[in-house]
Amino acid sequence: MEPIIEVKNISKKYNIARHQGGYVAMRDILTNIAKKPFSFIKNKAKKLVGKAGKEEFWALKNISFSVEKGEAIGIIGANGAGKSTLLKVLSEITPPTTGEININGRLSSLLEVGTGFHPELSGRENIFLNGAILGMTKKEISDKFDDIVEFAGINKFIDTPVKRYSSGMYVRLAFSVAAHTEPDILLVDEVLAVGDANFQKKCLGKMDEVTKKNGRTILFVSHNMDAILKLCSRCILLKNGKITMFDESRKVVNTYLQNNPLSQESSSLEKRTDRKGLGNIKISSFFVENQEGKKVDYLITGKYYTFCIGYKSKNNYNPKNVSITLAISNENGSPLILASSKLTKQDFDIISSNGIIRCKINQKFPLTEGIYNIAIDLFSNGQREDFIKNFGVFEVKQGDFYDTGIYIKHSPFYLEQDWSLQTN
Amino acid sequence: MSNYKKTIRPKKTFSLNDIKEIWQYKELLYFFTWRDLKVRYKQTAIGVMWAIFQPFTTMIVFSVFFGKLAKMPSDGIPYPIFVYTGLLIWQFFSSSLSEASNCLITNASIITKVYFPRLILPISATITKFVDFSIASVILIGLMAYYNYLPNLSGLLILPLLLLITFMTAVGAGLFLASINVKYRDIRYALPFFIQTLLFVTPVIYPASITGKYSWILALNPMTGVIKAARAAILGNAPINWTLLLISGLTGLTALIIGIIYFKKTERYFADIA
Secondary structure (H helix, E strand, O other), X not given: XXXXXXXXXEEEEEEEOOOOOOOEOHHHHHHHHXXXXXXXXXXXXXXXXXXXXXXXXXXXXXEEEEEOOOOEEEEEOOOXXXXXXHHHHHOOOOOOOEEEEEEEOOEEEEOOXXXXXXOOOEHHHHHXXXXXXXXXXXXXXXXXXXXXXXXXXXXXXXXXXXXXXXXXXXXXXXXXXXXXXXXXXXXXXXXXXXXXXXXXXXXXXHHHHHHHHHOOEEEEEOOOHHHHHXXXXXXXXXXXXXXXXXXXXXXXXXXXXXXXXOOEOHHHHHOOOOEEOOOOEEEXXXXXXXXXXXXXXXXXXXXXXXXXXXXXXXXXXXXXXXXXXXXXXXXXXXXXXXXXXXXXXXXXXXXXXXXXXXXXXXXXXXXXXXXXXXXEEEXXXXXXXXXXXXXXXXXXXXXXXXXXXXXXXXXXXXXXXXXXXXXX | OHHHEEEEOOOOOOOHHHHXXXXXXXXXXXXXXXXXXXXXXXXXXXXXXXXXXXXXHHHHHHHHHHHHHOOOOOOOOOHHHXXXXXXXXXXXXXXXXXXXXXXXXXXXXXXXXXXXXXXXXXXXXXXXXHHHHHHHHHHHHHHHHHOOOOOOHHHHOOHHHHHHHHHHHHHHHHHHHHHHHHHEOHHHHHHHHHHHHHHHOOOOOOOHHHHHHHHHHHHOOHHHHHHHHHHHHHHOOOOOOHXXXXXXXXXXXXXXXXXXXXHHHHHHHHHHHO
16 A cells, blocks of 8 residues: 655755844845945855855755554654654645655644634634634534534633633643644644643543544654653654654664763764854763762652763863853753752862862752753853753653652652641 | 645746645635634724725825815816725725735744645735725715715726736735745835835826826836726726726736746745744
8 A cells, every 4th residue: 555655855955044043134135235345246156156155954864754544653853853844844834955755645734733823813713713724624623613622621711812811721722623633644743742731641642542543644743752652653763854763662762762871971972063162171971870879871750869070171271160050951941950050159170181070969859750851051260161952861760759659740840848737 | 535645846836736726725715814804803992994994084184185275186076086986996905915915924823834825825815905995995885975976887897807907916016025025024114115105106196197298107007007997987087098907907917927926936935934
């Protein structure tokens, strides 16, 4: 049988703009011409000849794969690996630079919940508008209207403008519309990151039902490894715009976690180009020690840990007032923990060109199980020396924080606590 | 299922498939228009009356200052009817043009998240304005009754043609400007000024006849032919100038074709920079 999606050699190139941020105004171009007429002409000429030093960025490079009907495929990879670009190309929002994709069914993309929702319109009106944007016909929407409202659980507010909705209601309604579209192929991008845990569960359940019962095909981008494992039979691992692995989900997720080990050695760190800062002193290694002083591969909730950052400075360079900041965020980029020697006003005067700075966490590790990102920022004399935003990913495994065998399910932190009763 | 078979390839130019696709997406076109109409007068006290209020007030102000005080000639027609006919068509044109030019930016959040033929956005913007035009036309009927002016019924038959030319010109220029607007937001600021200037080089508040031997310059502006023909058709003040109308029609068609070609050519990067 013909595959439902067949991707052949897709590449997508972006030209990185010289101007940072925002949009180009004609004024800027005109003032540029006025300021430097000759270099402008030179650049134009170069462009015409095709020799301009444009900065190119390949968000996707030679991607080929095919998907059978009824499969749920996960797409994982670090930030900037090209996951979202791949979905955008598949959903025709932006065309590929080269290659060809054959799609053999009705496709609907859910890159964001509530695309096209208008704040002034009521819930009822938005269901129709959003449904139409997602590719449903008016009749389909009318037929499913009651189910949509039911699933979202907003019966009472159906005629209220959505600008008066709580963000939870908004998301529930939006997802509910999306969940009731009946395309042959559904592309989903990290949309489950919004909404409360119960609703997320409900959505996952709905998506699972849709693939298994109705034989629909789903391509699912997520940072939530649990969700990927639950929903997807196979998984694509993307790295720098290329597919590095396409296999059974469990294998791919394991590889992903192994390829992003908690401990990082100088050999791999030296090659990294995604650094910012002066670079007189650089992060040369990173690892986490447990209470016994042993390096660990993952953390366990409720244990004690020490974060260790190795540094290397340029020859004969002895920076003063060195401080380090560690920022831990969840997979959706929300910051959760900030540890910084600036906060404790502990900075160091470096006299040896390499060494290790340790940060002992004086409490049980509070994060619940999941995958987290870590960023490291190194300063000296208030100047940024080395900053790696997507430094690494690590896994926290479930641990018995309270020694009670009871685990938190729906909130990110454990808190050390002690309860007592005072009676009058 | 085979109905939905499609192939995504790098570059696209305008083809007949685009028209077929717009037809496929006609319900979305309807919903976009419906949304714009619904949203526009939400939380207003007099609601849809605004569609009438604006041209009506403009007509009164113009009638007092240009008609009464400046004694602007109006080819023997009562000035209020004369100017209102021009204003109606002019406002349809200018508001369509400006909505169409901005439609990609106002809908940027949708463009970057969902696929649909982008062409339906400017078309829907223009249809929305057509509804306003129809509502405001009621006033013209009232005015004609007030001045005991019988419309030239056979002349009314030409009205759809005039609206078609206006539509082609507005959508054509709108498509072109919208494509530029995505990249250079200057358009957003230049456009109101440009439209205001255009009002004075179009015979809306004055008859084309006062330009004398230079009237051929005005003929390059497709709206000149449309407004002149509309007056001739509805008010019967002069025979319809078919040559002028033909020029207008051709200019409008050219604008539409250039607009579509340019739009399709630049369409592929809309989602990347919108």
